[in-house]
Amino acid sequence: MTETIQLGGAKETGFFPRLRTIIGRRTEGRGVILLLVILAVLAFTQPLVFTALPVTIGRIALIGIVALGLTAVILMGELDLSVASTLAASGVVVAIIPDLRIAIPAALLMGIVVGIINAFFIAIVGIASFIASLGMLFALSGLAFVLSNEVPVSIANQDAGLAFGQPLFGPVTPRILLFFLVFIAIQLFVTKVKAGREFFAVGGNRQAAYDSGIPVKRRIFTGFIISGFVSALAGVIYTLELTVATPTAGSTVLLASFAAAIIGGNYLKGGRGSIIGTLIGASSLGVLQVALFLSGVQVPVQNTLIGAILLIAVITDPSSLRAISARVRATLPDRTKVEAQ
Template structure:
């Protein structure tokens, strides 16, 4: 009798464990986390320099730029849209911030102006997408060229250097031993997590991506929240551009080339459905770290950049395939 009872208890425990594992596997974070762990372990095994404190710190600092951009990109893709202009917008915001400081503006005012320009560019994208009903990919492709062109016009095609030393703290400083770009990244993700998971705005963003017409019929002001999403995307791009400018102590008009693709890769690999409506901001952060670890490990191994692009492209295709298969 005792053996029968014990067997039943073990069976119930096994069923609960299997059910919990099944729920965990359905989470958007599951595959990104597994991928990150696998790539991290592989890179640690194949290169002795990978696990050094200095190298891991460099990885986190380098990842912070793409990760910040990917926050706004996640919000855009969750609504079923996309923002291809983030790379040029970060370049424009960074060069404008640098130029204002050279012109004698206080650091704080120059930074605010750079953030404002990014937010305004994002709002412009949102107006065309939400109110003019234009396809996001076309709108942001056009503003991608506009932002890059303005950055080159503003700088004459040359970097802006000679920035005040106090500005370097944002990109190179530390607080309690934690590099400031990493701290900024973590704060942005905490705020994004709260927005998407603890507020009505987050629920509306998911609802719009899941079924825009149903959301509209439910009373959600779809256009207003799309405008908000693209404004946030422009703002996070501007913040990333300013952090990068501070780290380099130079406003680079060609900064951010290809960053939109890296941000999209982080979002898709992070489990956000490319059609919108499903995803998790935590998955985006994990995938951004995974891509950073992959890039760093391949560099340490001496793999050519062109080969790295092939490898990353293959990983992205695999992630999309897994995502589509899971949706079915």
């Protein structure tokens, strides 16, 4: 080869330029900034957040676990609105089967089945995931009410449930441990495993994914199964910790998990984002909620604040920023000066 064409910037070699390139390639920037700002403010106003660290981490795990599974689906540009009701229904399943050794696998299996049904409607029948999973949301919350006979169901083995809420070692409760296991598993899956990496292709350019021979439908199935399974796992955790399954469980989960994913830099149309981003988003939300709770801030105010942060997360997306600045300038009166006339 005698001739090459240099079209892009060359690979950076120095340490700092290299570091800058690496950081420039990440999508979590906004989530990190938000988390740092929150932590900095709280260090002065609510140091209790840090002294009660196990509780704070537990809170993060509570918000985050569903968000992690959801992210797998969001990366493909799909939505799974059924996560919260999957959680409720699987929680009820755990409670109505007396033997936990059967109940837990049954609940998890239910999550997988829910994922398969969602994916069937989306990938095979061709319904938009918003609609398919919305249908699933209603179906499952109905199922949760039917299975529970519309009342909270206590688990038979109360002691097992109460034990489940206790730390295993140090501050680590089973919930926190499971959360980190799920995080590591999904993180490895979407960064190291070929099938997981291809989620980005399915979300970023589906036609390209098809054309390259990627089994797009199978990937969609995988994604929804992950989401369903993780939601069901969350349902199991919720029920065991509460020792009671409520058919209304997880009513605040759906929005919180989407919020965590969005704050973490995941693009709802797919192809851009990361599991680490979701972890950071969940951490920001979790810490913020703990802090606001400790300050006794009214819930509507809390929600307003979280909504504002969500909006900021969305509008600080580089492409949105550009559009906004252009529009703002266009609406401002013409201030252009003529230099040489």
